Amino acid sequence: MNSTEALIASIQGLSASSGDLSALHGILRKAEDSLRTNSDVQLATLEQLDPSIHSLGYLYLLEALTRGPVSKAKSVLLIARFINSCDAGQIRLASEKFVTLCKRFKDRVLELKDPLRGVAPLVSAVRKVQVSAKCLTALHPDCLQLCLQAKCYKAGFSILSDDILEVDQPRDFYLYCYYGGMICIGLKRFQKASELLYNVVTAPMYQVNAIAVEAYKKYILVNLIHSGQFSGSLPKCASSAAQRHFKTWCTPYYEVGNRYNDGKIRELEAVVVAHSSDFEEDNNLGLVKQAVSSLYKRNILRLTQKYLTLSLQDIANMVQLANAKEAEMHVLQMIQDGQIHALINQKDGMVRFLEDPEQYKTSEMIEVMDSVIQRTIGLSKNLLAMDESLSRDPLYLGKVGRERQKYDFGDDFDTVPQQFSM
Amino acid sequence: MERDEETSGPMMEMCTNGGEETSNRRPIISGEPLDIEAYATLYKGRTKIMRLLFIASHCGGNQTMQLEALRMAYDEIKKGENTQLFRDVVNRINGRLGDKYKMDSAWCESVDRRAEQKKGRLENELSSYRTNLIKESIRMGHNDFGDFYYACGLLNDAFKNYVRTRDYCTTAKHIIHMCMNAILVSIEMGQFTHVSSYVNKAEQNPETLEPIVAAKLRCASGLAHLELKKYKLAARKFLDVSPELGNSYNEVIAPQDVATYGGLCALASFDRSELKAKVIDNINFRDFLELVPEVRELINDFYSSRYASCLEYLGSLRANLLLDIHLHDHVDTLYDQIRKKALIQYTLPFVSVDLSRMADAFKTSVSGLEKELEALITDNQIQARIDSHNKILYARHADQRNATFQKVLQMGNEFDRDVRSMMLRANLLKHEYHARAGRNH
Numbered sequence: 001m002n003s004t005e006a007l008i009a010s011i012q013g014l015s016a017s018s019g020d021l022s023a024l025h026g027i028l029r030k031a032e033d034s035l036r037t038n039s040d041v042q043l044a045t046l047e048q049l050d051p052s053i054h055s056l057g058y059l060y061l062l063e064a065l066t067r068g069p070v071s072k073a074k075s076v077l078l079i080a081r082f083i084n085s086c087d088a089g090q091i092r093l094a095s096e097k098f099v100t101l102c103k104r105f106k107d108r109v110l111e112l113k114d115p116l117r118g119v120a121p122l123v124s125a126v127r128k129v130q131v132s133a134k135c136l137t138a139l140h141p142d143c144l145q146l147c148l149q150a151k152c153y154k155a156g157f158s159i160l161s162d163d164i165l166e167v168d169q170p171r172d173f174y175l176y177c178y179y180g181g182m183i184c185i186g187l188k189r190f191q192k193a194s195e196l197l198y199n200v201v202t203a204p205m206y207q208v209n210a211i212a213v214e215a216y217k218k219y220i221l222v223n224l225i226h227s228g229q230f231s232g233s234l235p236k237c238a239s240s241a242a243q244r245h246f247k248t249w250c251t252p253y254y255e256v257g258n259r260y261n262d263g264k265i266r267e268l269e270a271v272v273v274a275h276s277s278d279f280e281e282d283n284n285l286g287l288v289k290q291a292v293s294s295l296y297k298r299n300i301l302r303l304t305q306k307y308l309t310l311s312l313q314d315i316a317n318m319v320q321l322a323n324a325k326e327a328e329m330h331v332l333q334m335i336q337d338g339q340i341h342a343l344i345n346q347k348d349g350m351v352r353f354l355e356d357p358e359q360y361k362t363s364e365m366i367e368v369m370d371s372v373i374q375r376t377i378g379l380s381k382n383l384l385a386m387d388e389s390l391s392r393d394p395l396y397l398g399k400v401g402r403e404r405q406k407y408d409f410g411d412d413f414d415t416v417p418q419q420f421s422m
Numbered sequence: 423m424e425r426d427e428e429t430s431g432p433m434m435e436m437c438t439n440g441g442e443e444t445s446n447r448r449p450i451i452s453g454e455p456l457d458i459e460a461y462a463t464l465y466k467g468r469t470k471i472m473r474l475l476f477i478a479s480h481c482g483g484n485q486t487m488q489l490e491a492l493r494m495a496y497d498e499i500k501k502g503e504n505t506q507l508f509r510d511v512v513n514r515i516n517g518r519l520g521d522k523y524k525m526d527s528a529w530c531e532s533v534d535r536r537a538e539q540k541k542g543r544l545e546n547e548l549s550s551y552r553t554n555l556i557k558e559s560i561r562m563g564h565n566d567f568g569d570f571y572y573a574c575g576l577l578n579d580a581f582k583n584y585v586r587t588r589d590y591c592t593t594a595k596h597i598i599h600m601c602m603n604a605i606l607v608s609i610e611m612g613q614f615t616h617v618s619s620y621v622n623k624a625e626q627n628p629e630t631l632e633p634i635v636a637a638k639l640r641c642a643s644g645l646a647h648l649e650l651k652k653y654k655l656a657a658r659k660f661l662d663v664s665p666e667l668g669n670s671y672n673e674v675i676a677p678q679d680v681a682t683y684g685g686l687c688a689l690a691s692f693d694r695s696e697l698k699a700k701v702i703d704n705i706n707f708r709d710f711l712e713l714v715p716e717v718r719e720l721i722n723d724f725y726s727s728r729y730a731s732c733l734e735y736l737g738s739l740r741a742n743l744l745l746d747i748h749l750h751d752h753v754d755t756l757y758d759q760i761r762k763k764a765l766i767q768y769t770l771p772f773v774s775v776d777l778s779r780m781a782d783a784f785k786t787s788v789s790g791l792e793k794e795l796e797a798l799i800t801d802n803q804i805q806a807r808i809d810s811h812n813k814i815l816y817a818r819h820a821d822q823r824n825a826t827f828q829k830v831l832q833m834g835n836e837f838d839r840d841v842r843s844m845m846l847r848a849n850l851l852k853h854e855y856h857a858r859a860g861r862n863h
Contacts, residue, residue, distance in 0.1 A: 163842060167849050199843050204851050237847065306799045308809040308816055350811050360827040372834040379841045386845060390852070 007031055008048055011057030021056060025093055028060045035064040051082045055090035058082060063101050072108050076117065079105040083121040088128040095129055099138045106142045115150035122146055123155055134165040141175035148182055156183040160192070165382070174200050174211040181218060185287065190226035197222060201246075202238040208245045216246050217282060220253045224291040228298045230257030252278045256288065260295055265320045268292055296321065296330055297339065304340055304353045312349045324349060456742050458490045462498075464669075464676035468572070468610055469747075471498050471507060476747045478514065489519060496523050503537060504575040505530045537574055544570060561590035568603060581607045581616075594629045602635075605642045609674055614646040621646070637667040641675050645748060648683060653756065654691040660684030661700050665709040681710035683749065685717040689724055690759035694767070697725060729764045729783050736760065765794060766803055769815060777813040788813055 007027070014024035046065065051058045062082055066075040079101060091098050102125050109118035122143040129137045140159060147156030160180045167173045177200040184193035197219035200212055216234075224230055232254060234243050247254065252275035259268040272279070272288055279285040299319040303310060312324040312331075321327050331351055334340045341354040358365075390396055458477065462470055478491040492515050499508045512525045548563035564587045571580035584603040591597045601624035608616040621643040624631070631639070644659035661684050667677060688701050701707060701721060711718040716735050723732035736757060743753050761784075768783065769775055781791045795815065798804045806817045 165842070165845055165849065167846065167853060170850055170853065173846075173850065195839055195843070198839075199846055202843065202847065204847055204854065237844075302800075306796050306808060308807040309811040311810060314810060348811065353807075355821075356824070358824065360824060365827075369831070372831065372838075376834055376837060379838060383841055383845065386848065390848075393852075 007035075007057075011049060011054050021090060021093065024056060028057060028094075032060065032064075035060065046078075052085045052087055055086040056094060058086070059091065059094060059097055059101065063097055066101070066104055072112060076105065076108050076112065079108075080117070080121040083125045083128075086128065091128055092131065095137075098125075098129060102139055103142060106146060109146065110149065115146045116152065118146045119143075119150050119152045119155050123159065126159060133162045136164045136167045136173055136176060138169065138172050141172055141179055144176065144179035144183060148179055148186075151186070153183050153186045156180070157187055157189075160184070160196070170203065170205070171211075174203065174209065174215070177203075178211050178215045178218075181215065181222070185218070185222060190222050194219065194222045194226050198235075201242065202235055205239050206241055208241055208249075212242065213246060213249045214282065216242075217250055217253050217284060218287065220250065220257055221284060221287045221291050224257065224260050225287075225294045228260070228294065230261055232257070256291065260291065263295070263299060265292070265295055265299075268295060297334055300330060300334060301340060304342070307353060309350050309352045312344075312351060315351065456487070456745060458487065458494065462494050464678065465672050467673040468502075468504075468575075469673055471495050471502075471504075472610070473747050474498070475511070475514075476750075477745045480745055480750070489515075493519055493523060500526075500529070503533050503573045505533050505537075506575050537570075540570060557590045557592060561587045561592075561596065564590070565599075565603070568607075572607060577607055577611045581611065594627050598624050598627060598631070598635060602638065605639075606673060609642065609645065612649075614649040617642055617646040633664055633666050634670050637664045638671045638674075641667065641671055641680060644680075644683065645675065648687065648748060648752065651752070651755070653687040653752075653759075657684055657687035657691055658700070661688060661704060661707050663706075663710070665706050677710055678713045679746070679748070681707070681714045682717055682743070682746075685711065685714070685721055686749075686756050686760070689721055690756045690763070694725070697721070724760070724764065724767075727767070729768060730785055732764065733761065733785065762798065762803070765798060769795075769804055769806060769817070772815075773817050775815040777808075777815060780815070 010024060010027055014020040014027075046058070046061055049058045049061070059082075062078060066079065083102070083105075102122060106118055106122065109115055122139065126137060126139045126143050129139055143159060144156050147153065156179075160183065164173075164176070177196045181193045181197040181200075184190070184196065197215045200215040201219050203212070205212065220230060232247075234246065252271075255271050255275070256268065259271050269292060272292060276285060279288050296319055300315065303315065303318060312327045315331065316322070316324050316327040319327070319330075321330065328344065331340070331342060331344060335342055335344075341356055343352045343354065344350075345352065456477070458474070461477075462474060465473060474491045474495040478488045478495065481487045481491070492511060496508075496511050496515065496519075499511055508530060509525075512523075515523050517524055544563065544567055548560070548567065551559040551563045564583045568580045568583035568587070571577070571583060581604065584600055584607060587596070587600050591600055601620045604620045605617050605624075608614070608620065621639050624635075624639055640659050640663045644656045644663070647653075647656035647659060660680050663680050663684075667680070669677065684707065685701065688697060692700065702725060711721075716739055720732045720735035720739075723729070723735070740753060740757070743749050749756075765784070768780060777788050777791055777795075781788045784791065786794075792808060792810070792813075795804065795806075795808060799806060799808075805819060806815050808815055
C-alpha cells in the first residue's frame with residue numbers, strides 16, 4: 001500500500017542524523033496503529049530495510065510483525081539477528097518498544113524450550129538499552145531468568161558485575177536481585193549472592209511481596225554457608241512490613257538457623273529431615289544440604305583457634321564425624337579451598353594447624369589495598385553528589401517545606417528557603 | 423584441748439612464717455564437721471534460730487547433726503515469743519528427741535495470750551500518743567510495735583512499722599536507728615534491695631557515723647551485694663569492715679563470716695595486685711582472718727601459686743560452707759571462679775606448659791584439664807593453643823599488625839557494601855516518592 005511504501009521511504013530517508021530521527025520517531029508513532037492493522041506489512045517489506053542503519057524503523061515494523069502472523073521460530077531468528085546488529089543510539093529513543101520486543105523474544109524462546117539461544121542476544125540487548133552502567137533496565141531480570149534456565153551462569157554473572165545505583169521499577173529490581181542471587185549461588189560466589197539478596201530483603205516496601213519472601217529464605221541459607229551467622233531479626237534498615245511479616249513465612253528456615261547456631265550436627269540434620277518437604281517445595285533443598293556441610297567446616301574452623309595439633313580421630317569426635325577418614329577428607333577440602341592453613345601428617349594421623357601466612361607485605365597486597373581505597377573514595381563522592389542533588393530536588397524541598405509548618409523550631413536560619421513553604 | 427591440736431596440727435606444716443598463734447577462739451569454720459554448739463554461740467536472736475533450722479534441713483542424712491540443730495533451735499525459740507516457729511520446730515523434731523522436746527501447747531497459749539495483751543496495750547498507747555501529737559512518743563510507739571512484731575515473727579508488719587517511724591525522726595541518731603532496724607528485718611526477709619537502699623540512706627547522714635555503726639552498715643551492704651552476686655563489690659565492702667565490729671552485730675553476722683565471705687569473694691573476683699593490696703596487706707582484715715585460719719592459708723597459697731593445697735583447703739571447707747545460710751547458693755559459683763583464676767594464673771608466665779605437670783598441680787586428669795583449658799581459650803581468657811599430640815600448651819600472641827590489616831580490608835568491604843545498598847534504597851524511595859507525586863499532580 002501506499003502508506004507502507006511511504007513509510008519505508010521515510011524510514012530510509014530520515015535515519016541519518018539525530019534531528020531526522022526525532023522526526024522519524026514522530027511519524028512512526030502516528031503510523032503505529034495503521035501498521036498493526038495493515039496486512040500488507042510482510043517479511044518482504046522488512047527486507048528492504050537494513051537493521052543496523054534503520055534500526056528505529058526496523059524496530060517498529062518488527063514489533064508489529066511479530067505480534068501477528070509470523071511463526072515463532074522465524075520471529076526468534078529475526079529478533080536475534082536484529083538485536084545483534086541494531087544501533088544502540090536509535091534504540092534508546094524507543095526503549096519501551098525495544099523492551100517489549102525483547103520480552104516477546106524471551107517468551108518465544110522459552111516456549112521453544114531452548115533458552116540457550118536467547119542468552120547471547122539478550123545480554124547484548126541489555127548492554128544496548130542501558131543508558132549508563134549504573135542504571136537498571138527492565139531487561140535485566142529477563143536476561144538473568146534466561147541465563148538461569150539455560151544454566152549459563154557465567155554470562156549472567158557478567159551482567160551482575162555492574163554496580164546498579166539507579167532503579168526505575170521496584171519490581172524489576174527485586175527480580176534482578178533475586179535471580180542475580182541465584183546465579184551467584186550457582187557459581188558458588190556466596191559473598192555476592194548474600195549482598196544481592198540483602199538488597200531485596202531490605203528494600204523499602206509497604207506490602208510484603210512474594211519475591212522478597214523467597215529471597216529472604218535464600219538469604220538465610222546463604223548467610224549460613226558464607227559466614228555461619230544467623231540472627232532471628234532482620235537488619236534495622238528493612239522495612240517495617242518486612243520485619244513484621246517475614247517470620248511467619250519462613251519458620252522452617254528459622255529453625256534451621258537456630259540449630260546451626262547451637263552447633264550440633266545431629267539436631268540440625270534432624271530438623272532438615274523433618275522439614276524436607278517444605279524445602280523441596282521452595283527448591284531450596286540443595287542449598288540446605290550445603291548449609292549442613294558448612295557446619296562441619298565451621299566447627300573445624302573453631303578448632304583451629306584452640307589447638308596447635310590435633311589427631312584426626314579427635315577431630316572426628318569433636319565435630320561428630322563418622323571416622324577419621326571423613327575428617328581427613330573435610331580438612332583436605334578446607335585446605336584446598338583456602339579456608340584453613342594446615343599440614344596433615346598421615347603417619348601419625350595428626351593435623352598441624354598453621355597461622356595465616358599472609359604477611360601483608362607484598363606488592364600485590366598493596367595494589368589490593370590501593371584499589372579498595374580508590375573505590376571507597378569514589379563511593380564517598382557519589383554519596384555526596386547524591387546528597388547534593390537531593391537537596392536541590394523541588395519535590396523533596398516542597399515536602400520539607402510543608403512539614404516545617406507543623407514544627408516551628410524558631411531556628412536562626414532556615415534549612416529550606418521560604419519559597420518552598422506552602 | 424584435743425580438738426585444738428587436731429586442727430592446728432596440719433597447719434603447723436604449712437606456715438613457715440611466724441608460729442601458730444594460739445587464739446582463744448577455736449576455728450569454727452574449718453575442715454572438720456561443724457560443731458553446732460560453737461557455731462550457734464556466735465549468733466543471737468532470730469538469725470540464730472534461722473541458721474540452726476537451715477543446718478537441720480541441709481545437713482543431708484546426718485541424723486545426729488540434724489537432731490542437735492533442732493534441739494538447740496527448740497531451746498532458743500522457747501526463750502522468745504514466736505509460736506509459729508515453735509510449732510514448726512516441734513513438727514520437725516517429730517518426737518525424736520524424747521519427752522522434753524515435744525509440743526508444749528500450754529506454753530504456746532500463754533505466749534499468744536501475752537502477745538494479744540501486749541498488742542492491745544501498745545495500740546492504746548500509740549493512739550494516745552497520736553492524739554497528743556508528740557513526735558518522739560509516736561516514734562517510740564511505732565518502734566515498739568516493730569520490735570513486737572519482729573519478736574512474734576510477723577516480719578512484714580515489723581518492717582512497715584519501722585518504716586513508719588521515719589516521719590517522726592528528728593535527729594540523725596533516730597534515722598540511723600530506723601535504718602538499722604529496717605536493715606535487720608530486710609535481711610531476715612531476704613529482701614536485699616531494701617538492705618542496699620537503707621544502707622545508702624544511713625550513710626548519707628551528715629554527721630560522721632560511729633565506727634561500729636559504720637562497720638555494721640558495711641557488713642549489711644556486703645551481704646546485699648553477695649546475694650545479688652556482685653562478688654567484687656561484696657568483697658570490697660567486707661574488706662573495709664573495721665575490726666572494732668567484734669561481736670556487736672551478732673544478730674546478723676559473725677566476724678568469722680566477714681572473714682570467710684570477704685576472703686572467698688576477693689579470691690574469686692580480684693586480680694593479683696588487688697588481692698595483695700587489699701587482702702594480704704590489709705592489717706584490719708588480718709584480725710578477721712585469724713578467726714578462720716584455713717581461709718587465710720588458702721588465700722596465701724593462691725597468691726604463692728601453691729594451687730594444689732589451695733584447692734585442697736577449698737574442698738575441705740566446702741561441706742561446712744554449704745551449711746551457711748547466706749553462702750549456700752554461691753559456693754559453687756565462687757569455687758568455679760577461683761578454680762578458673764587459678765588455671766589462668768598458672769599459665770600466665772609461661773611460653774609453654776606441660777599439661778601432665780599442670781594436671782598434677784591441679785589434681786585432675788590430662789583430658790579433663792584439656793577440656794577446662796579449651797573452655798577458657800574459647801572464652802578468650804587464656805591466649806594459647808593446645809598441642810594435643812604432645813600434650814603441651816603453647817602461649818600465642820596475636821600478631822597485631824596482621825590483624826589490623828585484615829580488619830582494615832574487611833571494614834573497607836563492609837563500607838562499600840553498606841553505602842551501595844544505602845544508595846539503592848534511597849533511590850527506590852525516591853522513585854516511590856516521584857511515582858506518588860506524579861500520580862497526585
